[in-house]
Amino acid sequence: MESKLTMFQYKTLHDIVSTKSRLFKAKLASSDLCYLCLKTKQDLIHMLVSCPAVSEFWKIFLEWYETLTEIKLELSTVKILYGIYNIITNI
16 A cells, blocks of 8 residues: 555656646546536646545545644645645745
């Protein structure tokens, strides 16, 4: 399982995840629309952060995490995509 997560993280960091937008450009998909919301082109940021269905997941996750740890996290696109968190500068 860790190797799959590592490979996904590598693909995310290098922006080589096979999104519908990439597949459409390569003529491997009939549309570039997100399969969850069917409204917006599915690029990496939409797929992992801004899709309404995914945004709902992040909202539920943050509520669950705060309930469990009593720590209120603030997630940005950078934190979600790259997992960057610096306690000193709190980015």
